[in-house]
Amino acid sequence: MKVDSQEQAFAKLTPDVLLDAVESTGVSCSGQMLALNSYENRVYQVGLEEGSSLVAKFYRPNRWSDQAILEEHRFTLELAEQEIPVIAPIIDNDGNTLLHHQGNRFALYPCKGGRAPELDDPNHLVQLGRFIARIHLLGSTRGFEHRPNIDLDSFMHRPSAFLLEHDFIPGHLVTAYETLLADLIERIEGCYARAGSFQTIRLHGDCHPGNILWRDEGPQIVDFDDARMGPAIQDLWMFLSGDRAYMSERAADLLEGYSQFYDFNPAELHLMEALRTMRLVHYAGWLARRWYDPAFPKAFPWFDSMAFWEEHILTLREQLAKMDEPPIAW
Template sequence: MTNTNLPDSFAGLTPELVLDAVESSGLRSDGRMLALNSYENRVYQIGMEDDVPVVVKFYRPLRWTDTAINEEHDFVRELLQHEIPVVGAMQTADGSSLRHYQGFRFALFARQSGRAPETGDAATLEWLGRFIGRIHAVGALASYRERPAINPETFGVQPRAWLLAHDFIPPDLLPAYESVSQQALDGIQRCYERAGDVQPLRLHGDCHLGNVLWLESGAQAGPHFVDFDDSRMGPGIQDLWMLLSGDRQDMQRQLTDILAGYEDFFEFESRQLYLIEALRTLRLIHYSAWLAQRWSDPAFPAAFPWFNSQRYWQDRILELREQVALMEDAPLWPV
């Protein structure tokens, strides 16, 4: 579905418009508005007159089609139907969840409290693994039709080509970046060849610890997964590797604990382990292009002042060289 008459930036998204959009949904705001940590979209906590606050997300203009946003909302509702602790968009009386106001598209969510999980605790990691396994079991039941996949083309070849075609990389570093990024793409391709035919499924897509909120007690104790905005098709390991940190031994232990829970609900193809460093490399290339493509948004220079400096690109070249070497090493394996 092609969207028409959409604004091309957030320039017109004033506080008054935000509150008016929320109230157009039949809610009564008390005027309190707190901007939450989000750069791709604009997200606010809005106080209610006689109820708990709600969260409103305004989608970045021209990024997703309406159909793609609705696909994400439908997937999250499907997870909720399977009693998986995720936060879904509120529905209107007619069952829709994507709303429109003066050209902007937005959705409303219940506010979810919680803290970041403790990755040093084996029981916590196993608990996380169980719920990600449940998410993937549902994600494998159908495929996205509109939302793109995470693969070497979409997260590697395309963003690299965009960077090389625009004036972000300093001229004296351009040959080095062009060379090492091509070496990285070649290494990624070899990793995918070693992994073989891994079946893609619907993923969270951006399953880092910032998108998992942990409740300590009560009937809803445990992890709650939020922000499926980057949900795509891809290999299941994409939702696991971003939970790993530390040295190789630490990551092996963490992976072992996560998979102990994951495989209670969904089979893990061990050949996916060849993709961990490949996916990490793809994320690095994609992230640089994401920052560059958003640089005209005033929020980005303010939030990422270190981007696009000589030092930034020098560090990215070194980082990619390290990844080229890591992709040739034996894959991370659970202990």
């Protein structure tokens, strides 16, 4: 797999380069640094000589244009201006949020702590619903210009083509995968047809429990790196898993809070399992596209195993059946 030389830039992101970049903004680092759980970008907690630690996020080359990154920053800053608890980038003395140093693009964020939400707690789900609805209320006021939509091309066609073209799928499973893929796309198109017309809005895009920091005063949300245009249900379904009865109960709590701030279109429930299926294929494609990065084989050693692909295909077959079922009740 041919890799652009720019995409090897993370190999040159040594601790000295990282600290020099942060100090180029006018702060003095203590030398303490901690790599945080991020693979698409490189994210570090950096100690300062004075004041609280900062979080420095270094963007992967060739993923987003500068305009797309700035669009993400503007969205989070708009949310912060409305006192919606997001972790927005720090604006420097020149009014910039996207910074450059030795060919690296980075942003600085305040360092905030928190725990994961308790998804079995109805009160947490109601609060989460209110919180996400406030994000969507502002997100619906205009669209992104430089960020893509959540669609079949981005989440199914391109990642599956990459997997097949670069021989990630074991040979004896290729025919089964291709046949299954065609059936999945047909079912996804059916789900979208049943959902009918729905509004696409600016979304967080990757709204899972790991991106929620729960504090005594309620939730805060981090990492808008995957912000896209799409249906509101995209930022809700990742809090809903398990059997149908359990998901229906959790959805009732989540949407109770959500509906207090923003109208939810129940037809979007037809999209839940379609979006879950699309995420599974997209995730496998993402791992494949990043396999050249030494951090990925180290962190995901199971990805190129026979067991993973057998399990992956089994999971997708289960999704095929779920997309034939009626949506959960609300």
